Amino acid sequence: xxxxxxxxxxxxxxxxxxxxxxxxxxxxxxxxxxxxxxxxxxxxxxxxxxxxxxxxxxxxxxxxxxxxxxxxxxxxxxxxxxxxxxxxxxxxxxxxxxxxxxxxxxxxxxxxxxxxxxxxxxxxxxxxxxxxxxxxxxxxxxxxxxxxxxxxxxxxxxxxxxxxxxxxxxxxxxxxxxxxxxxxxxxxxxxxxxxxxxxxxxxxxxxxxxx
Numbered sequence: 461x462x463x464x465x466x467x468x469x470x471x472x473x474x475x476x477x478x479x480x481x482x483x484x485x486x487x488x489x490x491x492x493x494x495x496x497x498x499x500x501x502x503x504x505x506x507x508x509x510x511x512x513x514x515x516x517x518x519x520x521x522x523x524x525x526x527x528x529x530x531x532x533x534x535x536x537x538x539x540x541x542x543x544x545x546x547x548x549x550x551x552x553x554x555x556x557x558x559x560x561x562x563x564x565x566x567x568x569x570x571x572x573x574x575x576x577x578x579x580x581x582x583x584x585x586x587x588x589x590x591x592x593x594x595x596x597x598x599x600x601x602x603x604x605x606x607x608x609x610x611x612x613x614x615x616x617x618x619x620x621x622x623x624x625x626x627x628x629x630x631x632x633x634x635x636x637x638x639x640x641x642x643x644x645x646x647x648x649x650x651x652x653x654x655x656x657x658x659x660x661x662x663x664x665x666x667x668x669x670x671x
Contacts (some may be wrong), residue, residue, distance in 0.1 A: 468633065474520050474536070480541065483583070502604070506600065510593050514659060515528070517534060518655075518659025520532075520533045521584070527575035530567045533607065535563075543561075567592075569592060572591075593655075596644070597644030598645060
């Protein structure tokens with residue numbers, strides 16, 4: 461019975477965590493709609509994405525104990541995100557304007573940290589957490605680089621869910637404009653260690669609940 465219960469919980473949790481983490485970060489790629497605050501949004505959303513990836517992937521990774529499962533988790537999030545972002549395409553937004561979070565490389569680094577340290581949980585928290593926190597903003601900046609003529613597109617396609625006072629206006633200078641990647645990666649490197657530790661803790665709690 462316990463084996464059956466653990467397997468069911470295992471599959472239930474991965475679906476629930478991956479779906480919810482994707483839903484919580486689904487609009488975290490729409491920086492360009494907030495042209496005044498794009499860099500600030502990028503920094504803050506980088507941290508929220510790091511949280512959702514680090515907690516879920518670490519939980520799943522330590523639950524199975526098999527390096528590679530964090531990447532699998534990242535793949536699930538990628539698929540969910542692309543499906544959800546397909547709605548923007550249906551609304552008529554140009555394909556090269558739809559920003560989709562990049563999860564996989566950071567998840568692979570988490571797996572690598574776990575594997576390289578011979579499945580040491582404390583090393584996973586320290587090294588894996590720092591790697592995820594520092595890499596996510598870096599990989600996601602690629603999204604903004606590839607957006608074609610963002611300001612013009614933001615004016616042409618105002619986001620339908622934004623109230624009138626938040627429609628894009630001419631960008632202001634000085635809102636974290638120096639280096640949003642460095643700010644996101646710096647904050648992420650510190651906070652992701654805590655996030656990763658939380659993922660490990662959730663795993664412990666799950667086993668206790670099942671016992």
